[in-house]
Amino acid sequence: MEKKDVNWSSLGFSYIPVDYRFVAHWKDGKWDEGHITSDSTVTISESAGVLQYAQTCFEGLKVYTTKDGSIVAFRPDMNARRMQDSAERLIMPKVPEEMFLRALDEVVKANAAWVPPYGSGATLYIRPFLFGSGPVIGVAPAPEYEFRLFATPVGPYFKGGIKPLRIMVSDYDRAAPHGTGHIKAGLNYAMSLYPIEHAHKAGFSENMYLDAATRTYVEETGGANFLFVKKDGNLVTPKSGTILPSITRRSLVQVAKDYLGLDVEERPVTFDEVKDFSEVGLCGTAAVISPVGSITFNGGEIRVPSGMDEMGPVLTKLRETLTGIQMGDIKAPEGWIRKIM
Ligand code: PLP
Numbered sequence: 594m595e596k597k598d599v600n601w602s603s604l605g606f607s608y609i610p611v612d613y614r615f616v617a618h619w620k621d622g623k624w625d626e627g628h629i630t631s632d633s634t635v636t637i638s639e640s641a642g643v644l645q646y647a648q649t650c651f652e653g654l655k656v657y658t659t660k661d662g663s664i665v666a667f668r669p670d671m672n673a674r675r676m677q678d679s680a681e682r683l684i685m686p687k688v689p690e691e692m693f694l695r696a697l698d699e700v701v702k703a704n705a706a707w708v709p710p711y712g713s714g715a716t717l718y719i720r721p722f723l724f725g726s727g728p729v730i731g732v733a734p735a736p737e738y739e740f741r742l743f744a745t746p747v748g749p750y751f752k753g754g755i756k757p758l759r760i761m762v763s764d765y766d767r768a769a770p771h772g773t774g775h776i777k778a779g780l781n782y783a784m785s786l787y788p789i790e791h792a793h794k795a796g797f798s799e800n801m802y803l804d805a806a807t808r809t810y811v812e813e814t815g816g817a818n819f820l821f822v823k824k825d826g827n828l829v830t831p832k833s834g835t836i837l838p839s840i841t842r843r844s845l846v847q848v849a850k851d852y853l854g855l856d857v858e859e860r861p862v863t864f865d866e867v868k869d870f871s872e873v874g875l876c877g878t879a880a881v882i883s884p885v886g887s888i889t890f891n892g893g894e895i896r897v898p899s900g901m902d903e904m905g906p907v908l909t910k911l912r913e914t915l916t917g918i919q920m921g922d923i924k925a926p927e928g929w930i931r932k933i934m
């Protein structure tokens with residue numbers, strides 16, 4: 594099949610409209626079948642729940658070309674289930690897992706020419722999202738909903754690929770106890786724009802958020818969970834009820850244990866202990882594993898021992914193993930890879 598004329602290796606992480614997307618509507622208590630469309634625009638009521646009260650959630654996953662030319666998705670069932678958890682918390686109808694996966698398959702097949710080739714360093718990013726499309730004026734769940742899923746080819750999320758990042762501890766909080774930090778609600782990202790703008794202007798790539806209740810524990814960044822490597826080479830990752838349950842992080846915990854034989858501690862991590870780790874990384878679909886070289890906080894800077902030149906050895910090994918599994922070079926655990934074509 595003829596691929597689109599795209600310079601795959603120079604792609605960053607930005608929206609490029611492709612030919613087809615999926616749309617389904619929920620009305621009178623049920624979903625329609627949904628269909629593929631070439632229309633990238635959305636027409637909704639001026640009083641739609643999403644526009645007035647931010648009733649929306651989304652997902653993010655990636656599709657890869659493997660060495661043998663297959664096109665595969667990484668654990669999309671986990672995204673389908675997380676989107677159901679988000680929908681429940683925002684009083685939106687759940688998208689059935691069957692429809693979510695069908696939308697994925699249909700969009701990828703229809704846009705096969707947009708799936709970056711094996712070895713190009715790029716992937717097809719998939720953005721499923723769900724929003725209140727029907728009108729509300731009092732604060733209430735919308736009477737109608739739309740589920741969409743589009744695709745866009747992407748390169749690295751952070752400029753410079755896998756060069757260590759400088760991040761800062763934010764003075765703002767990301768998520769309140771008993772709030773919405775554990776779901777992928779659009780509102781969590783709207784409120785992060787102000788602090789990320791501040792961080793970017795100050796020369797940092799991301800914010801490290803601390804727990805809102807005590808400001809002593811590490812939570813996550815605006816778009817990724819944290820991984821820490823101890824001096825003995827084993828892994829620590831923050832456990833908190835107010836961070837997004839990253840599918841990448843949960844996968845890496847299993848990869849670290851089963852493929853690399855590492856010990857993994859999933860537990861609350863205080864900011865105080867961060868200075869004692871030998872490597873720090875961010876993990877997520879977009880971030881994959883991105884190394885952190887420096888963390889600036891009120892009153893100082895932590896220079897991570899792995900430095901500002903390259904990713905440390907443990908995170909490098911983890912990244913290689915994860916991407917090897919995703920690209921089909923390393924045998925995946927049962928059920929992790931969905932072959933689309
Ligand atoms: N944390 C936040 C706030 C995110 O937006 C994301 C991205 O999806 C992640 C973590 C990583 O999650 P995942 O690995 O499922 O992409």
Ligand code: COI
Nearest residue numbers: 653654816877878879880
């Ligand atoms: C992802 O990793 O898929 C996300 O949704 C993170 C987002 C900040 C781009």
